[in-house]
Amino acid sequence: MTATDTPTGMPPTTDACAGVGAEHMWPDHTHVLDRPALAALTGPHARFAERRGRVLRYPPDVTPWQALPEQPDADDWADAVVLAGPGAEVPLLGFHGEVPDGWDITFRVEGVQLVDDGLVTAPDPEAVPLGPADVPEILDLVARTQPGPFLPRTIELGTYLGIRRDGALIAMAGERLHPPGWTEISAVCTDPAHRGEGLASRLVLAVAHGIRERGETPFLHTGAGNTHAIRLYEALGFRLRRKTVFMGARPSAAYVRRAHVPGAHGGAAIGGAGAGAGADVGATDAGPVGDSAAPPHDGEPLPVT
Numbered sequence: 001m002t003a004t005d006t007p008t009g010m011p012p013t014t015d016a017c018a019g020v021g022a023e024h025m026w027p028d029h030t031h032v033l034d035r036p037a038l039a040a041l042t043g044p045h046a047r048f049a050e051r052r053g054r055v056l057r058y059p060p061d062v063t064p065w066q067a068l069p070e071q072p073d074a075d076d077w078a079d080a081v082v083l084a085g086p087g088a089e090v091p092l093l094g095f096h097g098e099v100p101d102g103w104d105i106t107f108r109v110e111g112v113q114l115v116d117d118g119l120v121t122a123p124d125p126e127a128v129p130l131g132p133a134d135v136p137e138i139l140d141l142v143a144r145t146q147p148g149p150f151l152p153r154t155i156e157l158g159t160y161l162g163i164r165r166d167g168a169l170i171a172m173a174g175e176r177l178h179p180p181g182w183t184e185i186s187a188v189c190t191d192p193a194h195r196g197e198g199l200a201s202r203l204v205l206a207v208a209h210g211i212r213e214r215g216e217t218p219f220l221h222t223g224a225g226n227t228h229a230i231r232l233y234e235a236l237g238f239r240l241r242r243k244t245v246f247m248g249a250r251p252s253a254a255y256v257r258r259a260h261v262p263g264a265h266g267g268a269a270i271g272g273a274g275a276g277a278g279a280d281v282g283a284t285d286a287g288p289v290g291d292s293a294a295p296p297h298d299g300e301p302l303p304v305t
Contacts (some may be wrong), residue, residue: 030070032179033113033241037093038067045157053079063176064091074100077251078259081257084120086256089098093249102149102163102255106248110224113244115182116217119237121209124202130172137169138162138187145189158183159210165198173203182293199213201236220248220281 032039041056049056054076057066063186066083068076077100084090099105130138135155142150158175171194176186185207190199208218222229224243234240241302251259 003201018170021231033115033182034036035064035067036177036179036219038069038184040177041067041104043180044178052083055079055083055096056181057083059153061151062156063151064149064228065093065177066090068095069226074259075105078261081251081259081261086255086261087250089248089250091246092242093246095247096245100255102258103249104252105221106250108245110245111221111244111246112224112230113219113221113241114233115219115241116208116212117237119208119218121205121212121213123209124161124206126163127161127203127206128164129245130162130169130174131155134160134162134169136220138172140190141169141172141189142187144191144297147187147189149283150187154187159207160164160187161203161206163203165194171199171203172213173200173207174208182219183214185211185218201232201301204233 012023032043037058038056041051041058045058048057048062051057052146053064054069058064066080069078072080081088132155134150138150138155138160139152154176155174158178160172160174162169162172164170168191170191171189173185173188177184182259185204185214188200190197191281204220211218218238219241220233220238221244222233230240251261
């Protein structure tokens with residue numbers, strides 16, 4: 001199945017989005033890939049959703065992204081502060097609106113979204129599944145290669161594959177956001193000593209094969225300035241779907257006082273399956289999106305992760 005075979009639509013309402021105004025969060029014209037974090041958290045990744053009012057996020061040790069409604073109002077922005085913690089950075093994926101007065105943009109990276117349009121996928125005989133026991137090695141590889149944020153529980157988001165040489169993990173790729181019918185390929189990285197061997201491309205195709213086997217369509221994000229990486233992905237069989245933006249914002253202390261945080265929306269934060277019903281959630285581990293604006297390393301594709 002290719003991207004053109006998947007119909008435009010909104011995700012089904014799930015228990016995780018019940019009562020948070022999902023019908024107002026998903027206008028009829030919105031494709032799930034236009035708001036992939038929101039689509040995932042109100043769909044296949046609903047078990048991870050932590051929410052307050054109409055604002056959702058992943059647990060801070062899973063992935064940093066928050067998801068706001070299509071047209072957030074003052075209450076939504078105040079609730080975003082409560083979820084992140086007053087003064088914390090709020091990371092926003094694919095948000096194209098304006099932040100309120102009293103907020104500062106902390107980072108903004110122009111990006112692109114690419115979708116499967118003819119990938120020749122196949123399992124890789126050298127690729128092995130990675131699991132929780134591999135997380136220390138994964139975090140070490142991520143620290144050395146800087147593909148973007150990979151946190152202690154990111155491994156729970158989907159399938160991750162790695163290639164080992166002499167027992168050492170030297171390359172990996174896996175699945176992150178999971179909007180209905182789609183799965184994002186992410187955390188693509190290769191040890192510097194093994195770049196230029198095509199390992200990243202092999203792993204991307206192997207991860208994409210597993211996604212296709214489930215009847216879903218692979219997609220990914222990368223920085224708009226990564227022109228070489230974009231050409232490599234297009235050569236593999238991805239095509240450009242849309243331009244997007246990766247950004248973060250932080251409220252000023254004056255805004256927090258004016259919005260009466262943490263009393264926004266009244267009462268305790270509403271937790272999803274990841275937080276426990278009715279639980280308050282803590283501050284997010286928000287951070288930059290990695291080397292999204294930098295060129296790919298030695299010819300290896302470098303997605304934003």
